[in-house]
Amino acid sequence: MVAVRLWGSLAELADGQQTVEIEAANLRQLLDGLARDYPALKPQLDRGVSVSIDGKIYNDAWATPISEESEVVLLNRLVGG
């Protein structure tokens, strides 16, 4: 299981949990698992998120590996200028 930290307003949609546990070995499994286990998060997941894995930020690379020891933080989808 991977511990995923949610930002504040998302935690409100995950039964108030700041951190949730998801069975996942890569980024795609993580995003699918979040939508499956916490359906209230799906609108935000559909709009897009970024994910910090051990301090590096990922947007789309589904195959990015995640270990049970990884620090995983969900973030709003980042944009630049």
Added chain:
Amino acid sequence: MPKDEYQSRDFRVVGTRPIRPDGIDKVTGKARYGADISAPGMLWGAILRSPHAHARIKGIDTSKARAMKGVKAVITRADFTHQPEDADMADILDNCMAGDKARYDGHAVAAVAATSKSIARAALAAIEVDYEVLPHVTDVDEAMKPSAPVVETGRQQENVPEGYSENVTGRSQYGHGDPESGFEKADLIVERSFKTAATHQGYIEPHACLATLGSDGQGDLWVCTQGHYMVRNVCAGVLGLDAGQLRVTASEIGGGFGGKTHVWMEPTALMLARKSGKPVKLVMSRDEVFRATGPTASSSVDVKIGMTKDGTITGATASYRLQAGAYPGGIAFLSAMCGFAPYDLENVRTEGFEVMTNRPKAAAYRAPGAPMGAYPVESVIDELCQKLDLDPLETRLKNAAREGTKSSYGPTYPAIGLEATLNAAKSHPHWSAPLGPNQGRGVACGFWFNFGGDTCVSLMVNPDGTVSLSEGNPDIGGSRASMTMMAAEELGVPLDQVRTIIADTASLGQNEVTDGSRVTFAVGLATIKAARHAIQIMKERAAMTWGIDPEAVDWRDGAAHPAGPNAGKFPPMTIKEIAAIASNTGGPIAGHHEVNAEGAGVSFATHMVDTEVDPETGAVKVLRYTVFQDAGKAVHPDYVEGQFQGGAAQGIGWAINEEYIYGDDGRLQNAGFLDYRIPVASDLPMIEPVILEIPNPGHPYGVRGVGETSIVPPLAAIANSVSRAAGVRLTSLPMSPPKVLAALKAE
């Protein structure tokens, strides 16, 4: 260690300052910008824009315009028969051409194509629009009230609490710990509210494009943009075209700074071209650029910070309210993520509200949201330092984030460079230089993420051994120079043997927009890997020639060498010699690399500025400015320094002069550079750039992005300087003479 991770090395080309490859064309006028592109039989396009901030469009009569001699096409929203399913795409269509209502002063409502500019303008005047004027709102705090006029209903996200206007479309919260318990431990708490005005990126080149689109769905678009792949994809989505049938070529670009990361009018040009059967050129006036393309958001912010007498921050909160313009979206979440990111805090909480108003759709301005995030936080830290008699640099060092710090937005930092910028600032002569009467010195820190994203590069070894490199990102900050340098470095050839071009959308795979400070990092990574691919092929060709295994061949100094005595005795084969026999050894030689380059390294900066306030007039003069920023590795230091200086110069304008001014009628009052004053050379001191190089572990050369972080600290650094010079805390930008004078008189 994987080869795409950082490896320390001695550079031969990277880090030098060669003459920029685009320089001669730009100073001699040969460079072709968006408005310089023409075609035989071309028509001139023009757009009719709403004079109202908010109005229902009851009807549009184009009959008189269509009957005019020389007018070849007139279009309204009714001509855009494809309705995108995607909500974002539908918003872009509506922004390019209003549907049932005009949402802001300057919103496009019709367009014409004619044989001359004057006929096109006359045709616009002949179009009759029947408006029903609606109540409007342009102020972010007013727009959040439940009683405010609503720009569009039904767009509120599930994360917005009850009690807000439907104009509030999104809310985000970040942080950890318990700020309230942190405040209880503080010796002093400062709580203040701040405002920043909407400012335009102020690029010198207005938006411009030339479009063709046949009845068979095939089209070409030449356009000034930060991302021609994005333009292709959006135009195809808005118009219902196949992306592969639309080829988009990026022109030279006269500035973007985030304002050219969107599509504002290109579907209109394509629709005019389709309807007229002719190429159509569309060039915005400066008035149109101000009224109809995204300035950055205005903001209203509340900040509260508690600090002990020794300078430790014990608790911190911030609430950011940013106006997003007339469509959902926004960047308040980035303010909420970035505001406290430079600091190691036990108790911190931020929230961001995205708010629609009757203004043009807001766009990024370099690091979107981050300057508005940093300005209030850094201002309150400075005030705490003043009241507790603390050194502002030492206090920031005491609270500075470092490797292993849990950031205010969640992740734990890897190796970062904030402390290095603060220490460099502390030891710089600027910090100890004396100040005169009515002068003040301000410092502030800033943070930005930096991105990677989809990237493609092709590197062709030509028959004479020279190299042609194709990348897919418009060069807004020197990418042709830096890619040329990285390719030459990797191949071991002289710089003048490599030429880099920006390829059109039919020539390379998908490329992300030139934004997020991503290009030197991501395209550089792809360039290095494309060069390594070509080197591998050239080693194989040399091995074939020598009759040995490719593994027994090394590449150095631009030539293949036998790897050791056991490989055999052969004279080196240069790239020129290998290229000359390419047809005999397997055919043309090219390397390429396609990647989603994720995992970019974050960046920090510290800015230091001296100002003088005229107590008679309230005018602010910037006397001295120094930028300390971590670049990872500066590939071409001239360009890096230019990015540092450019961010500071734009920040000076944002802090002191620039603002969108709306009248009570909701119309923009200062849509031109005469009344919207950006800094000119005489307003600026020499801005001294200090480059620090803390390698990014995720790039072979250690490169981080540099283009955006430099806009983050200036607002706060200048506000802190002016507040110290004036002896009163300034909390509203711009700090124009009337505001400063009023603050002085109120003190």
